[in-house]
Amino acid sequence: MDVAELVAIDVHTHAEVSRSGHTSLSPSLLGASADYFGAHGHRQPTIDEMAAYYRDRRMAAVVFTVDAEHATGHPRIANEEIAANCAEHPGVLIPFASIDPHKGRAGVREAHRLVAEHGVRGFKFHPSIQGFAPDDRLAYPLYQAIEELGAVALFHTGQTGIGARVRGGGGIRLKYSNPMLVDDVAVDFPDLRIILAHPSFPWQDEALAVATHKEHVYIDLSGWSPKYFPPQLVRYANSLLQDKVLFGSDYPVITPDRWLADFAGLDIKDTVRDKILLRNAARLLFGEETP
Template sequence: MDLDDVVAIDVHTHAEVSASGHGSLSPELLAASADHFRVRGHRQPTIPETAAYYRERRMVAVVFTVDAEHATGHPPIPDEEVARACAEHADVLIPFASVDPWRGRAGVRAARRLVEEHGVRGFKFHPSLQGFAPDDRLAYPLYEVIQELGVPALFHTGQTGIGAGVRGGGGIRLRHSDPMLVDDVAVDFPDLRIILAHPSFPWQDEALAVATHKPHVHIDLSGWSPRYFPPRLVRYANTLLQDKVLFGSDYPVITPDRWLADFAELDIKPEVRSKILKDNAARLLGLGGD
């Protein structure tokens, strides 16, 4: 990809449906998420359709699904399929994978294979959905291999729309997505590049503290319209964390069109705006200019 022609890099988009029509979530959890984001009835794009969408806008997108089969019983979209589809649209799509930490040694082997044989460029964790605390030692062998491979680990943080309004929250425990739990990971794996996904309600100050304190911890701004960003998050993005904050939309539930329109209304310095939209992600993902 030619970064000079790229308008923005969206580090947070979802593969919600496989080529066979298999969804990334159970119907119950998918409906809860749709209600939370007020997008009930929206059509789930295929990965090629996502590529066309971002190509039209001259943007690059990181794409992933979530493997939470241990906690939910719902089989994930195969990471290999995501990687293969992204490879067919490598001008606009970057594949991340999701390996359930509960898979143990098999998950560690899969992570290595996904990077070395399938071109995966990072890994997505959703602790609440996957049913584990980020500082649980069960995940440490997986972090170790991800750190060795030199690719980022992206952690969902804060509240989630998945399971919202379902009896018992669909069994999803919000406390697993406290960013302070990722602080232990940043200490124990000091060379692991970490992304804290989303404004981390109700732990926004904690996320800012971790990202300020730990050199390799970043924050993506996905999942919220910028008009609702907490003022302190905007202030830190404009100053102390200007080199560590990343554009992310949460497509398809939030489109980059809406996100960017609202972001344009924020009081962000021009030189910082370009960092957030593209430069920080390009550096973090090791993207070249070809």
């Protein structure tokens, strides 16, 4: 990937549908998410369509699904399919995977295989949907594997639109997505590179504390329009965390076009703006320093 040719790297996009038409989550959960984001009726783009979208904008994008088979009973989209499809667009798409921590040793073996054979660069966790606390020792063998492989662990944090307003929240427990639960992970796996996804409502201060305190913990800005960012998040992004904040959209429910239009009106220093959109992600994902 030629980072010098890019204007931005979106570190948070979802593969919602497989080539066969299988969806990443049940229709009820996906529908609740679309309603929550005001994106009801949006098309679920294929990975090839995602590549065309980002290529037209001179952007790259991290792509992943969510494996929550244990908690939901809904089969995931195969990580291998996503990685293979991303490999067809090497200058645009960056494959991440998702492995349900409840899969134990089988999940550890899968992580090694996905990195070695499919070029996967990171792993997405959604504790609320997957039904586990990030500091639960059941996930530790998987974290150890990800750390040893030099890959990234991306954790959903804060409230989720998935299951919103569905009876009982669709069984999804918000407490598992408190970013403070990731602090133990950062302590016990000090070389593991971690992204806390989203402004972490209602735990924004906790996320800022963990990212400020732990060397390899980053924050992505996906899932919210920038005009709604909490003021303390903007303040830290402009100062103490300017090297650890990342552009993410949550595509397709929030498009980069909408996100970037609102970001343009945010009070962010010009030197920091480029870090957030491109340079921080290039360093984290590829070890590249852009001029």
